[in-house]
Amino acid sequence: MTRLPVFADVDTGVDDAMALAYLLGSADAQVVGIASTAGNVPVDQVCANNLGLLALCNTSDIPVSRGAERPLATPLRTAEDTHGPEGLGYARLPDATASLTQYDAATAWVRAAREHPGELIGLVTGPMTNLALAMRLEPSLPRLLRRLVIMGGAFDYRGNTTPVAEWNISVDPESGSEVFAVWSAAWGLDEPTHLPMILGLNLTERVVMTPAILSRLAASAGSATTPMSVLDDRGSRSAASNPLIRVLEDAMRFYFEFHFDQGEGYVAHLHDPLAAAVALDPELVRYRQATIDVELTGTLTRGMTVADWRGHWGRYPNAHIGSEVDADAFFDRFIARVGPFAATLD
Structure with a gap:
């Protein structure tokens, strides 16, 4: 099987960790680098989470x-x-067994793209700060990538941070605006297939993890566990026998509790794992092409992602915006990949 080189830029976070588990469990993916972005937690905690997760997964x-x-x-x-004081809910990771690179994340983007010209798949599941800085270092970065998948924004849909803004974009609206502007300059109508794929809340909030689905994941890993329930004591720890399933359950419990407290039920939205799946197989999602930009100055609308569906701006389209997804098909694929991978870590 041909393995696709993937560079992941994450602000790990519960669902970022699930996304990394998906990539690591995918036989068709070769993760060639991870950039740690400040977002869900500060950047040093993100680095610790990434290194600890990789240690856990060998x-x-x-x-x-x-x-x-x-x-x-x-x-x-x-x-x-949303994600707990260290970003992974109640989960505890092993100590790192490796060190950070001596170069920063923006340089890592550029190095990976140059090492895999025309082949590298970029995945961003946090604020786009590092990607914007990388494009300043290498303005031709869009042309070096095979594709770019971004989890961010909300299109004709409510925000989850302000009434109109999604978290990743809201944390650093300037970087999002800069990335979309650079991409507009790099590609025109002659190359529509190379436009970034943007998965906003309008799509990712349809991918709803439940305790029942999490139990299916544990079963796929051959792991004994106790199914979660909204009736459990807050902060109950996982009884899973498998180390990766135990970490994911402890992380997801915090995520379930947060969504429950927000009035959304004892569930969780898997924004970032969907983006990881789309990075490897874009056909999991249907798209609409449009020109998008980020509002930077609005008193009530800063961080809002605006899509020009009808060409009012007179600018080339710069994104494929995710519009439809089969959540059941995604979860089947997630379980089929992450479960057997977790089983190898016993």
Whole structure:
């Protein structure tokens, strides 16, 4: 099987960890580098989470690079209320068995793209700070990538951070605007297949993890566990016999509790794992092509992703916006990949 080189830029985070588990469990993926982005938690905690997760998964040979400490133009905001004080809910990771690269995350983007010209798949599941900085270093970066998949934004849909803004974009709106502008300049109508694929809340909130699906994952790994319930004591720890399933269950429990407290039920949206799956197989999702930009100055709308569906701006389309997904098919694929991979770690 041909393995696709993937460079993942993450702000790990519960669902980022699930996305990395998906990539590591995919026989058709070769993770060639991980960029740590400040977002869900500060950048040093993101680095620790990435290194610890790789140690857990016996994949510490994958380079991990430290990214910028703050967004391009504003102070950093983090989301420990959503992801827990260390970003992974109640989970505890082993100590790292590798060190960070001596070069930063923006340089890591450029190095990976140059090492795999025309083949590298870029995946961003956090703020786009590192990617924007990488494009400043190498303006031709869009032309070096095979494709780019971004989890971010909300299109004709409510926000989850403000009434109109999604978290990743809201943390660093300037970087999102800059990335979309660079991509517009790099590609025109003659190359529509190379436009980035943007998965917003309008799509990712349809991918709803439940305790029942998490139990299916444990069963696929051959792991004994106790199914979760909304009636469990807060902070109950996983009884899973498998180390990766135990970490994912402890992380997801915090995520379930957060969504429950938000009035959404004892469930969780798997934004980032869907993006990881699409990075390897874009046909999992249907798209609409449009020109998009990020509002930077609106008093009520800063961070809003605006799609020009009808060409009012007179600019080339710069994105394929995810519009439809079969959530059941995604979860079948997630379980089929992550479960057997977890079983190898017993």
